[in-house]
Amino acid sequence: MDVFYYALVGLLLAGYLALESVDFGIGMLMPFADTESGRVRMRRTVVPLFLANEVWLVAFAGLLFGALPLLEGELLYALRLPLLAVLGAWFLRDAALWFRTAHPGVGWRRTWDTVLPAASLVLAVGWGAVPAMLIRGLSTNGDGHAVAGPADLTHPFVLLCAVLAVAGSLRQGSLFAARGLPEGDALRVRFGRLTRVLTPILLVLLLLTAAxxxxxxxxxxxVGLVGVLAAAGVYGSDRVQATGRTGPALLLGAAPLAALPLMVGVANGTTVLATRSGKGSLELSRAIADSASLALLSVTVLPVLVAVVLGQLWIWRVFARAPR
Known part of the structure; x- marks a missing residue:
């Protein structure tokens, strides 16, 4: 039961990153639309979906608190600076999507058109860096607590995963945004060119990340096998996209973002918070909630999670269709 709930927490985070990679990518690609109609169209592709995608993050945080309460406190302490940056970017990204149309002024719209790609970039970088630090193991402060220090934030592996998350999100965004544009449309041509450029770059980044x-x-x-499988997913996405099936291509293309939480689990096993020195590490047996709490979660939270998944499938089926 302990491993089940730990794996479920990781699955929720992987689902969030896989779905939100589309939103991150479209946000970063907003400058590609050089006309007002193009920017409006791009915003409309993501607005019906991003709140539904964020439900996975809320579910992740809720289950983490309920099933692994000690881990949540340790993570918030250890990763407080990068998580604060991610949280601020999250608020700004959502504000940019909502507030852009709240005022007709040109300056107002341009301001939010600048905030959206910047905040989306920070989100992609942050969600690439945070799992990478957990994969590598954190530093330990003088009090014996795990912390993310400057050396952790700037380690080459962490920076590589951040670049990987950005490239993966850009590719997902370009695939999703281009799917409903007419043949020969200038914006569709730009996105198609970007996808073709990003695919080999992403494959190289994944192999480097695996190594x-x-x-x-x-x-x-x-860890290497997870990276190689993610690269196979991107390669398969490219092959499937060549046949015109954007849906399966998006599903396979989400592999790089979804692979990062999986790497945390396979790298550290039942050490749910690893440090390089071993001091301040947290084992699953200590972090997991008591059996009574887990039993309560099983009869309350799990049915809700099933409903969330079914609702998500319905929302994407209805709102993610290519515009006519």
Whole structure:
């Protein structure tokens, strides 16, 4: 039961990153639309979906608090600076999507058109860096607590994962935004060109991430295999997209973002918060809630999670269709 809930927490985070990669990408690609009609169209592609996608993050945080309460406190302490940056960017990104149409002024719209790609970039970088630091293991302060220090934030592996998240999100955004544009449309041509450029770059980044991840962890084979499988997903996405099936291409293309939480699990096993020195690490047996709490979660939270998944499928089926 302990491993089940730990895996479920990771699955929710992976689902959030896989879905939100589309939103991150479209936000960063907003400058590609050089006309007002193009910017409006791009915004409309993501507005019906981003709140539904964020439900996965809310579910992740809620289950983390309920099933692994000690881990949540330790994570918030250890990662407070990068999480604060992610939280601020999250608020600004959502504000940009909502507030852009609240006032007709040109300056007002341009302001939010600048905030949206900047905040989306910070979100992609942050959600690439945070799992990478957990994969590698955090530093330890003088009090014996795990912390993310400057050396952790700027380590080459962490920076590589941040770039990987940005490239993966850009590719997802370009695929999703282009799907309903007419043949020959200038914006569709730009997105198609960007997708073709990003695909080999992303494959190289994934292989580098697999090699670097294998070098900085004690589970090199497992971490490397996850990276290689994610690269296979991107390659498959490219092959499927060539046949015109954007839906399956998006599903396979989400592999790079979804792979990062998976790498955390395979790298550290049942050590739910790892440090490089071993001091301040947190084992699953200590972090998990008591059996009574887990039993309550099983009869209350799990049915809700099933409903969330079914609702998500319905929302994407209805609102993610290519515009006519």
């Amino acid at each position: 670097a991840g294998a070098a900085v962890t004690d589970a090199p084979v497992a």
